[in-house]
Amino acid sequence: MESCTLLNIKYKHMKTRRDFIKISAVGTGGLAIGLSSVKIAQANEGGGLFKKLEKKPIVQNRYPTYCEICFWKCAAWTYTNQKGELVKIIGNDDDPHCNGRLCPRGTGGVGMYNDEDRLKTPLMRKEVNGKQVFEEVSWDEALDYIAEKLQGIAKEHGPECVALFSHGSGGKYFGHLLKAFGSENIAAPSYAQCRGPREVGFIATFGAAVGSPEPTDIRDTECLVLIGSHLGENMHNGQVQEMSAAIDKGATIITVDPRYSTAASKSKHWLPIKPATDMALLLAWINVIIENEWYNKEYIEKNTYGFKQLKQHVKQMTPEWAYGITTIEPDVIRKTAKEMAKASPAVIVHPGRHVTWYGDDTQRTRAIAILNALLGSWGSRGGFFLPESIHLPKYPSPKYPKPTKSWRDAFPGKFKLAELALASGICDATVPTTERDCSFKGWLVYGTNLIETLPNQEQTYKAIQSLDLLVAIDTMPMEITGYADVILPECTYLERYDDIRTSGTRTPSIALRMPAAEPKYDSKPGWWIAKELGKKLGLEAYFNYEDYTEVLDWQLKQVGSSLEEMKKIGVKKFKREYGGLYYYKGESIEFNTNTGKIELYSTSMQDEGYDPLPSYTPHPEPPGGYYRLNYGRAPMHSFSRTTNNPLLFDLMEENNIWVNPKIANEWGLKNGQEIWLKNQDGIVSNFPGKVRVTERIRWDSVFVVHGFGHSNKKLTRSYGRGLSDQKLITNVMIDPIMGGTGMRGNFVTFLTEEPTELEKAKGNPYLDGKQSIMNVGKEVKS
Amino acid sequence: MRYAMAIDTKKCVGCSDCVVACQVENNVPVGYCRDWVTETVDGTYPSLEIEIRSERCNHCDNAPCVRCCPTGASHIVEGGVVLVTPNKCIGCGACIQSCPYDARYSHPDGHVDKCTFCLHRVKKGQDPACVSVCPTKCMYFGDLDNPNSDVSKMIAKRKYKTLAPEAGTKPQIFYLI
Amino acid sequence: MNEELIISGRMNQGIDPYLHLWHWPIPLYLFLGGLAAGLLFFAGLYYILGKEKELPTAVKWASFLAAPALVIGLFFLFIDLKNKLFFWQLYTTIRITSPMSWGAWTLMLITPLAFIWSASYLRELVPNWDWRLKILYDFERLAIKFRKHIAWALVFLAVILGIYTGILLSAFNARPLWNTSLLGPLFLTSGLSTGAATIMWMSKDHAERMLFSKIDLILIGVELFFIIHLFMGFLASTEVQINAAYLFLGGEFTVSFWVFVILLGLIFPAILEILELRGFKVPVAIPAGLIIFGGLMFRLIMVEAGQVTRYLY
Ligand SMILES: Nc1nc2c(c(=O)[nH]1)N[C@H]1C(S)=C(S)[C@@H](COP(=O)(O)OP(=O)(O)OC[C@H]3O[C@@H](n4cnc5c(=O)[nH]c(N)nc54)[C@H](O)[C@@H]3O)O[C@H]1N2
Ligand SMILES: Nc1nc2c(c(=O)[nH]1)N[C@H]1C(S)=C(S)[C@@H](COP(=O)(O)OP(=O)(O)OC[C@H]3O[C@@H](n4cnc5c(=O)[nH]c(N)nc54)[C@H](O)[C@@H]3O)O[C@H]1N2
Ligand code: SF4
């Protein structure tokens, strides 16, 4: 009878019109593409005797690019052979982001270009015999449809009801398009799911965000403190390179991580902290440094505001107090504080990057900022340098219309210190409520796999079901594309021009990305898609160019270069113009805060009604039989975007579930055994994962690498390999200050038997791991 | 001349860049590799130690793979580099069986394949592909007979070990510990 | 806890997660080589000792199996080669340090000799056989004339071949289970014993059967002695070799080894032969078949298990 109830449940949702579709194009074109991909696959296979005698292709050409596999944006050269095939990608020696060395994901970038699972043509959701399918359509038809829908939404609800989610270089063109269309609702998951809290925390303290790439002067530091930052697994290239250089120079590394991370294994001090208690440790460190007067008095007096209040505030927060909370021995706390003080100001208490942990993240990063302020590291050699970048003027285009509403209006009075749109917030504000007069009706999703990116998937599904239009601009048939009305296949970064990279580093530099090959299949570059869509929307005035090279060349000429020059050199470095890399001794510095000083005591927080000084609040602990779900990076993958890349898949095919030997023993779990996880809300993982019994994880936690457990079958390699942490993150602790989604408060238990389809469908009503709702729908019909 | 590598386990983060770099540089077919990365974890939480090593053919001074090759396909060239000539290799597998490091594999084309120390690059004065990409710069390649080479200097300066020395192969990859 | 793992997902086919490059063809090749070595050794030996009349099976008839065994064995080696088109490269050089090389050359020499040997007896076996060509009759005459020389060559080459079947493995220091100098003599003994068992089985002559039954008993004793020493050696050696030994002492090959090789392949037939020597009636096919079967199993297991043992990870 169970299958029957299952069908009923599914049937209920049949009314909803946005089913998950595994991209399998109907029509003859699909077949043709199917065949051509087979051919490609065969061509790659060993050709027996003849292949062997054939000489290795000689590298012929190289084209400048910068990597798009994560957001460190390393500049590189793409090499092609005489057949025009992409052979390899090698870092650009002149690039300050990578110094000629890419990380494994960048080196494996060719795999993204060669992935035969790539999106190949525009696809549109159509109903054929009562069944929703994707149909191959021409670009014209797809863009016409989108334009018509967008205009309909604008007419009925206003253009502000369209939002753009974007993560990646091409998002800019769609942002431009959307602003021209009349909406400013542009959100990236790199804010409320990533580094938002630390930017707010640092702005509140130093009047400046940390930014990307982080201006941490690791190369010259004497003491590097990593709080959760798992450099080495987090492969942000420049930082990993500099950490290694620092090891060579004998710098002290202190790592605070409940898991024995790779960075921890390279550290002089590893503090195996009890999860969720970092705030107490930070406050105790502040206490020790203040009580022992290990700070620079003159500096503090001159540059900071609120020292007295801080001193008073942390008085009771002694190492002994913190010991009870963090399990870190008081003398270890003192010893490590001393190490920092000794190195001061050449010390970095790293601000972290993915810091949306427990909902009090702005406050925790505030504590980190305060600690750095006490140590005088901001603007000091071996601390944080002062980055400088080249400003590229914007290509001339008409003024944008002024929107009447913005994403902030969706949550009045909340998250007042958020400076950027919240991806999660827009998602929430898409689900209609009685309080809100207007919810979002149209989504453009560029380069972000929202299903696997935003916590609380049920909310994402709900939002998607409330939309009039969902357009996904992507390169791969990811989960999000399965819910789109229209899928627009972008070519990979190796096949297109994009904006000039300009970023703040020690030496200002710009980098060019240009295609090394024609776009494969019927894919197109983002700039082209945005421009063509703009035309259809009557916004051609905003896209006053035939080819994006015109824009690039114009911009480059404004800063004394040209497209022609950049094609040859790829990266151009400039002289610094605004002062030195560090503040000079005794410099009187004007900080961009209310008081003009480093605010140990934050007036802006106080003004908005938040605690001006950070405090420790306890967070829930796992109940018996449950373990905290810890997640992180593996060096060879980026989120969910690389798991199907043939080269990187080869390095790591699936994520394992790290379990402490004690716990494994208790549960009788064996290495390699497949188990499912179930969280505190009864949500079970979409797929099983293999157990890795390892001492590297605490007995109160399990660890998985984020980005695995793909549920779209069109990802032929990564489908069903490993499990998705995202599905299990249903308890989201929202940061009241800026809306960040704290994701580390979820607890899981082990299932050794495969859960039923019904159990798997829980919390995921529109898609269950293995079976798309389409199949069920068909069964109901017949 | 004696080519060798020194790899600093204190800096290697196990990112496996060396593995992908080798695959793209040397056209290693998908599903195979000439180098790989291992991790050993010792101890009990929280007193733990990890050693991460990037491994490949050790270009052994006393190479059993060369000795047991019935055709001479496996041979030693300048600098002590152990190579395989595909057109001489019958694919008998003797060399694979003889290598204590499992550094060789049977290429889908039939012959045996392994690390070449990227001689094609080295001859041009470049570092091997794996060495040249390593983000942590933890690999050093060069001539042991030249006391000023990176390898010689690292070996002189640091404590090191080789893998399975008891197998008697005299491996030429040195792990700095 | 100590953990050791490959984190870059090394997945070289045939190597990971453990080496399984050589499947059944190589052990069969070794088995047939050993069997042929045994047959030819006894043929040559008893010819030299002038026992052609008393021991016709050993000298004449059983050798008819040797040549085909060698050819089939070589065929198995051939099908195991991954680069077959370059097979001829084996015979462009002699590599003294490579057992594979001198094994190939030994086979190159002993196989034609085995053919010549049995051909010289063909007309005794099939009296109205007609060679058709005069030249073949000339050859036959020559072969018969030089039988003594051929016999010496056979004995010499058979010992090399028998030892080779073991040394091929023991030369691979990299596989701790094979890394023992006992493997050469052990495989030689085992080869001789399968040869002796075959002769015993084929022989219609009681005295001959009894002789080979005794020979087999001795060989079984020697084999058991070697095997005990093999394990003692392993257990007194490095950790990897101790681990290798434990594959048979509680590990995954324990049952197959002790039941098929030791009990059914050695001890049980030994008991049967003792009973027979004591005058009990035992169908000869049983001990002979078991010994041959045990010899085959021994090689299958040694090749398989050897590839499981390694130095690292
Ligand atoms: N559970 C969990 N959730 C997380 C995190 C976590 O660790 N765990 N991390 C958070 C953090 S820090 C971040 S920054 C975000 C990252 O979130 P995302 O950037 O959304 O992460 P991905 O899963 O890599 O999704 C990227 C999407 O972009 C597509 N894509 C790749 N290249 C291109 C391109 O050139 N053009 C186009 N159009 N599309 C492209 C990919 O196919 C994929 O669909 O996730 C956040 N969410
Ligand atoms: N290879 C690779 N590198 C990447 C990325 C990628 O996808 N792949 N993504 C990039 C992006 S966008 C980001 S945001 C960064 C993220 O990289 P980080 O900023 O380094 O990520 P975090 O989530 O802060 O750190 C994860 C670590 O925090 C530890 N941890 C978990 N709970 C706690 C706790 O309560 N206290 C403490 N102290 N530690 C804890 C985990 O054990 C784990 O080691 O990585 C970047 N680099
Ligand atoms: S760190 Fe790696 S993935 Fe990120 S941009 Fe650089 S090379 Fe690409």
Ligand code: SF4
């Ligand atoms: S590339 Fe360097 S750091 Fe990365 S695994 Fe290889 S040797 Fe280690």
Ligand code: SF4
């Ligand atoms: S590591 Fe293996 S393949 Fe390389 S030389 Fe030594 S024995 Fe031969």
Ligand code: SF4
């Ligand atoms: S497989 Fe090739 S290289 Fe290896 S031993 Fe045999 S012939 Fe030599």
Ligand code: SF4
């Ligand atoms: S030296 Fe060359 S062939 Fe050898 S592992 Fe490194 S990249 Fe591969």
Ligand SMILES: [Mo]
């Ligand atoms: Mo991020």
